[in-house]
Amino acid sequence: MLWTGSTSTGALWTALTLIVLSALLRQRYQKGLNKYKGPVLASYTSLWRVWNTYWNSTSLPFLSWQEKYGDVIRLGPNMLVFADPACIKDIYTSGFDKSGQYMVNAGVSQGKIVPNIFSTDDKKWHSQLRRCVSNAFSLTSVVQYEAQVDQTLTTFMEKMDSLFVHQRGMGLMDLGLWLQYFAFDVIGKLSYSSSYGILESDGKDDAMIHTISRFFEYVAMVGVWPMLDHVLRKNPFLLFLGRHGWYDKPTPTVPYARKQLATRKRNKPAEGNDAGASGQADILQKLLEAQGQHPDLIDDRTLLGLSLSAVNAGGDTVSTALSGILYYLLKHPRAMEKLGQEIDSKFPAPVEGTALGEGVVSYTEGRSLPYLDACIQEALRLHPPAGGATFERVAPPQGATIAGQYIPGRTTVSGLAYLMNRHKPTFGLDALEYRPERWLDNGERGEEARIAAMNRAMFVFGVGPHTCLGRNIALLEIYKTIPTILRCFELRLADPSLPVKISNFMVMNLRGLYVEVKRRSR
C-alpha cells in the first residue's frame, strides 16, 4: 500500500487521539469509581484539580458540590473527598499511608530533597521524631513561651492605637492583614526569641509572609498532582545542578533559620538552661535540647526542617483563625455584646492612662471564659483555617470501608473540614449558622454526649498520628489575643454590607476585613 504524507499524518493523529481517549476513559472508569459523582472533568484528569485550585481559590464551591453530588465527592480520577465526619476515624486513625501530596512540602537544599516532619511518608521516622520533639510543643513548654506572645501582642496593640486610633490619618484598619503581621512576628519570636519585625516596620518588612504565601500556592496546586513537582521544583536536572553547586535557590525562610541556628550554637547556653537568646524559652532551644538527647535522629538538617515546619505552619493558620473568630463576632453583634459582658465581668477595660501591655489576658484567664470558648469553637467550626485543603491518605491495597462505603484499594481519600464541620446530623439543622450557644451545656440529659460528638467531628487540627504539632501554641495565641483585643479596643466593621474575600491556598485567608477601632478604658 502506498502511504502519502497526509494519510500517514492523519493516521498518526487518529492513533494519538484514540490513545488519549482510551487513557481518559480508563481514568474515569477505573475501579468502578464512576459511581461517585463530582465535577465531570475531575474524573478524567488531575489537571482539572490544578486548574480548579487556581481559579476557585477565592470562591468556596464545597457546599454546592455536596448539594449536587452527595457526601462522597469525586475530585480526581482516583480521589474521593468525604463530607461525613464518620470518615475521620476510618481514614486518619487506621494507619493509611499519606498520599504523594505531602512530599511536595519537602524542601530542597543543595540539590537534595529534605523531608520534614510534615512531608515525610516514613511512618517509623515520623513517630520517632514526633516523640523526641514533643516536649517543645507540649502544654508545659508552651506556657513557658507565653511572655514572648505577650510582648508581640503589646506591640500589635500599640500599633493599633498609634496608627488607627490616635492619628486616624491612616483611616480604617485592615484587621486580617495586621493579624497576619502579628501571627508571623509571634511565630518568629516563639521560634527564635526574635520576631521578624513586621509589626515594627508597619508591615513594610513583610517578605517572609510573601515567601510563605507563594510556597502555599505552589503546594496547594502542585500537591493535587504531585508528579508536577518532579517537573518543576524537584526537576532531576535542577537537582543535579544543585548537587554540584551550580544552582541553589533556597527560600528566604531558610537562610534566616540557618543564621538563627548558627548563632544559637555559637552562644550555647549552660547545660540545663532552656532559655533562648533573649533569656526566654523558645522552640529552637527546646529543639536543640532534643538534638542533644537524640543526636542519631536529629541532625542539623532535620532540626532546621523542624524549625521551618513550625514557621511555615504557624503563621497564616493562626492569623486566619484570629480573623475568622473576630469576623464572626463582628457580623453577630448579639454574640459580641454577650462576650464583651463576660470579658468585662472578669477583666475590665484598663484604667485610662495605663500602658496597653497591662491589658494582656493570660492563657489561663482566657481559658476560664465559657462564652469565649464557645465563640472560638463556633468560628473555628465554620472557618477552619485549613478547612478548604485536603489531607490525603491512600486506602490499603485490599480496600477499606470509609463512612460506611466500601472504597477500592489504593484510592486517595480525604475528609474536608469545611464540609465535615457543617454536618447537620452532628451539629444540628442550623449547622450553617453561627451560634456559639451550641457549644454550651444547658444541663439537660444528653448534652454531654451531644457536645462530645461535635468535638469528635471537628477536623480543625487534623486527627491521628499527624495531628497538628503546634495545636497548643495556636490555642495559646488564640485564647490570649481575642480577649485581650476586645478588652482594650472596640471594633466595628467599616462597612457591614461589604463581603470579605477568601484566598484559599492551603489556608483560607480572609482579605478585606476593614474595621474601625476605638480604645476602651475605665
Ligand code: HEM
Ligand atoms: C489555628 C492554627 C493551626 C491550624 C488550624 C493547624 C492545622 C493543622 C493541620 C490540619 C495539620 C495537618 C494534619 C494532617 O496532615 O493530617 C497540621 C499539621 C502540623 N502543624 Fe498545624 N495548625 C495550626 C497551627 C500550627 C502552629 C502554630 C504550628 C507550629 C508552631 C503548627 C505546626 C504543625 C506541624 C509541624 C504539623 C505536622 C505534624 C505531623 O505531620 O506530625 N501548626 N496543622
